[in-house]
Structure formats: C-alpha cells, structure tokens
Amino acid sequence: MKKLRLFTLAALCSGSIMAQSPETILTESWIDNSWENTSQSIYTYNSIGYHSDITEQVWDSVGWTNAYNWVYGYSMDGTLWSITRQTWLGFMWMNTLKSDYSYTEEGLLYTIIDKSVLGGVEKNQYKTRYTFDENENNTEMTMYYYDYNNAWKKTRRNLMTYNSDNLMTELTNQTKWMDWEDNYTTTISYNSANLVDEVITKSHEYGIWTNETKVVQYYVVNNINNASESFKWNTDTYAWDFVEKTINSHNSDETLYQTVYQIPDSISGDMTDSIRVTIDYLGGLDITDEMNPAINIFPNPTSDKLNIRLVEPGMAHLHMTNMEGKVVAATNSVTGQITLDIKHLAQGLYNLSIVQNGKVYMEQVVKK
Numbered sequence: 236m237k238k239l240r241l242f243t244l245a246a247l248c249s250g251s252i253m254a255q256s257p258e259t260i261l262t263e264s265w266i267d268n269s270w271e272n273t274s275q276s277i278y279t280y281n282s283i284g285y286h287s288d289i290t291e292q293v294w295d296s297v298g299w300t301n302a303y304n305w306v307y308g309y310s311m312d313g314t315l316w317s318i319t320r321q322t323w324l325g326f327m328w329m330n331t332l333k334s335d336y337s338y339t340e341e342g343l344l345y346t347i348i349d350k351s352v353l354g355g356v357e358k359n360q361y362k363t364r365y366t367f368d369e370n371e372n373n374t375e376m377t378m379y380y381y382d383y384n385n386a387w388k389k390t391r392r393n394l395m396t397y398n399s400d401n402l403m404t405e406l407t408n409q410t411k412w413m414d415w416e417d418n419y420t421t422t423i424s425y426n427s428a429n430l431v432d433e434v435i436t437k438s439h440e441y442g443i444w445t446n447e448t449k450v451v452q453y454y455v456v457n458n459i460n461n462a463s464e465s466f467k468w469n470t471d472t473y474a475w476d477f478v479e480k481t482i483n484s485h486n487s488d489e490t491l492y493q494t495v496y497q498i499p500d501s502i503s504g505d506m507t508d509s510i511r512v513t514i515d516y517l518g519g520l521d522i523t524d525e526m527n528p529a530i531n532i533f534p535n536p537t538s539d540k541l542n543i544r545l546v547e548p549g550m551a552h553l554h555m556t557n558m559e560g561k562v563v564a565a566t567n568s569v570t571g572q573i574t575l576d577i578k579h580l581a582q583g584l585y586n587l588s589i590v591q592n593g594k595v596y597m598e599q600v601v602k603k
Contacts, residue, residue, distance in 0.1 A: 256280065256517045256599065257584065265508040273510075275299065280517075285309060285586055304328055313588040314338070315556055319352075333357060336562065342552045343367050344562045362387055371566050372397045391418075400429060403579050419447065428458055429539055429578055449475055458538040459489055460582050480506065483582070489536055490516070490601055491582050532587070536601035543573040543589065553589045555600065557581075577602055 257278050263270040272294035279288040287307055292299040301323035308317035317335050321328040330352040337346045349361040359381035366375040374395050379387040389411040396405045405422050409415040417439040426432040434450045446468035453462040462482050466475035477499060484493040496510040531544040545551055553573060554565040563585065564575055577585075577600075585600045 256286075257514050258517045259515045261513045261515070263511045263513075265510070270508075270511055272299075274302075278517075281309075285313065301328075312552070314554065315562060330355070338565065341566075342554065343371065343565045344554075359385075359387075368397075370397070370401050372401055372403075401576050402429060420444070423579070425578070426454075428454075430454060430458055430460075431578065445470070446475075448478075457489060459483075459485055460538075461485075479509070492516070532598055532600070535598075537577070538602070539576065539578045541575045541577055541600060543575070543587075545573075545589075551589055553587070555585050555587045557583070557585055 257276075259278070260276040262273045262275065264273045265271075274291060274293050277290045277292065278286045279290070281287040285307065289305045289307075290301065291303040291305075293302050294300075303323065304321040306319045306321065307315065308319070310316055315336055317333060319330055319334075320332040322331045333350045333352055335348045335350070336344065337348075339345045344365050346365070347363045348359060349363075350357040351360050352358075361381070362379040364377045364379070365373055366377075368374045372395070374397075375392060376395075377392040378390050380390050382388050391411065392409050392415065394407045394409065395403050398404050402425060403423055405420060407420040408418045410418055419436055419438045421434060421436045423431060424433045431452050433452070435446065436448045437444045438447050439445075448468070449466040451464045451466075452460055453464075455461045460483055462480065464477065465479040465481075467478050468474075469476045480497045482495045482497065483491055484495075486492050492514050494512045495508060496512075497506045498509045499505065500507050533542050533544075535541070543553065551573070553575075554562055555575070555577075556562050557580075563580055564577065566573065566575075580602050582602050585602060587598045587600050589598075
C-alpha cells in the first residue's frame with residue numbers, strides 16, 4: 236500500500252503532478268581515483284508531507300553508522316515549532332540540542348532559542364531575534380548568549396540592506412563589545428535577470444576593509460545555475476586566487492540532483508574532483524491527480540518570483556522552510572494574491588505551508 240499524502244502538490248511543470256522530496260543525500264570524496272562514501276542524510280516524512288526526521292550517517296569503511304538525528308516538531312497548522320538534535324550513543328539516541336521557534340502576530344519569524352539538553356534538562360544557550368521592514372525583508376538578525384546570571388546578552392548581529400526590487404545587496408556582521416564593531420561585510424550583485432551574479436566578502440580590522448573571498452555564479456538556458464567558481468584574495472599579489480569550482484547537474488524537469496566540487500591540482504593546476512553530493516528523490520507516492528482548486532502556485536520550478544493565488548476569501552498565513560526546517564519566508568495576506576521573491580535562496584527544494592479558513596495547504600517549491 237502506497238502512503239497517501241493528506242494534501243495535493245502543485246504542478247511542477249505543464250500541469251503534471253510530481254513529488255520532489257529527497258529520500259537521501261549522499262556525500263562522497265574523491266580518493267585514489269575513485270569515489271568513496273563519506274556521509275549521507277536520510278529523510279523521513281510525516282503524514283502531511285513534512286520531514287519529521289533527518290538522520291545523518293557516516294561511512295566507516297565497513298558500513299553506515301548513525302551519527303546525528305534531527306527531529307522536527309510542528310503545530311496543527313504545519314508551523315515549525317522545534318528541532319531537536321539527537322546524538323547516537325552506539326545503541327540508542329540521546330537528545331543533546333533543541334531549537335524552539337516563535338513568531339510575531341503577523342506570522343513572521345521572531346526568535347529561535349537554542350538549548351543544550353542533558354539528562355532531559357534543557358538549558359538556554361543562544362538566541363537569535365529577527366527584525367523585518369515594511370516589505371517583510373529581514374533587515375536584522377541579533378544573536379544573544381545566555382550568561383551565568385541567567386540573562387540574555389547581545390553578542391553578534393547581521394544587518395541586511397535591500398534594493399528597490401527587495402533583493403538583498405549587502406550583509407554586515409558585527410560583534411558587540413562596548414559598541415557594535417564591524418567584522419565582515421558581504422555584497423551581492425545581480426545579473427540582468429535579477430539572479431545572483433557575484434558575492435564578495437571583505438573583513439574589517441583596524442579600520443581597514445580587506446577582500447577575503449569571491450564567488451561567481453554561472454547560468455545556462457532557462458536561468459539554470461550550472462556552475463560557480465570560488466576565489467580567495469591574495470594579500471601578496473593583490474589579486475584573486477582561484478580556489479574551487481562547483482558543477483551542478485539537473486534532471487529533465489530541471490531539478491538539481493548532483494553537485495561536484497573541483498579544486499586545482501597543487502602541481503599541475505589541472506582541475507581534480509574533490510567532493511560529490513547526490514540527491515535521491517522519493518518516488519511512487521499516491522497523489523491526487525487534480526490540482527488543488529483553492530490554491531494556484533506558479534511558476535514552479537522558479538528562479539526568482541513565486542506567485543500564490545488563493546481562490547477563497549479570508550486571511551491566509553504562509554511560511555516556507557528549507558529542507559533543514561529553517562524558515563526562509565513568512566507572511567500574511569488578505570488580498571488573495573501573494574508574491575514571494577526567492578532569488579536570494581539557494582537552489583533546491585522548499586516546503587510551503589498556507590493556512591486559511593481552518594484549512595492547511597502544503598506544497599513543495601523547486602528553486603532552480
């Protein structure tokens with residue numbers, strides 16, 4: 236008996252219904268002219284299609300051994316409320332870390348509190364607080380640590396700026412001493428299609444900004460991100476030294492299924508494989524043949540904007556999470572039309588949850 240999902244998936248292309256949920260993500264290393272297993276992530280899903288567990292295993296030359304397990308907790312409307320990390324003790328799982336999520340009245344992510352877990356007792360460690368502007372762009376992330384006086388103390392923050400298209404153009408990281416002091420800044424430039432073109436990071440020390448790293452993205456037809464190149468700033472030659480290249484492979488529906496990392500040989504300079512990551516997707520799910528008439532999501536896959544059209548009237552709460560369960564977008568709407576700008580998100584799969592009039596609609600979105 237095939238497992239029935241309790242919701243319908245939006246058509247990913249030309250009206251066809253496709254399930255694009257990862258089952259395993261395998262990481263291999265290139266050693267002695269062959270690929271050898273390194274680690275793998277195994278995804279387990281609950282009855283409403285969200286991953287309930289992600290198990291991380293490592294290869295020990297004999298077979299796979301458990302390392303960590305992440306358990307995801309959701310409310311009845313599908314909102315992510317907690318992630319618990321478990322550590323494998325060789326014969327059983329033990330809770331070691333937990334992250335609790337809270338949201339504003341508008342449904343935007345407000346705080347993530349990280350706690351250590353020892354003997355079933357939770358203890359505060361870190362907190363991240365999110366601030367949004369009137370366009371619901373995340374403009375600030377402030378990090379706190381829990382001190383010996385049982386009080387939250389500010390330690391770091393990220394300040395983000397956006398252009399008129401609501402695309403992030405700069406992120407500055409600061410540390411709290413007597414006042415906020417700059418650590419590094421990352422600037423993001425875009426091509427004519429508003430896709431990420433170049434990302435440059437600079438460090439700040441003694442009042443001087445110095446280049447550190449640069450990543451250049453490359454695209455092919457349909458704006459598919461097929462490769463990227465990474466560089467490191469050489470302070471002796473004042474030039475960018477090539478460090479690494481990534482090559483992305485896609486299947487026929489433009490879904491990413493493999494990334495290969497290559498580095499230059501230290502002697503010849505020729506490119507040589509380093510790491511390979513392969514995504515194996517679930518198949519054979521019994522899914523309703525018709526699209527949900529109350530919701531229309533398009534285009535999907537998408538490289539920039541995602542449009543959500545709601546047929547029924549009423550307040551709708553929406554949030555999107557990546558495959559690790561981290562909330563990447565959250566908003567409310569009463570207009571029946573929502574447009575999300577996801578150009579800045581990494582390529583891959585995202586879970587979309589919409590709650591309206593007591594009903595929960597859950598879809599998967601492919602960012603290409």
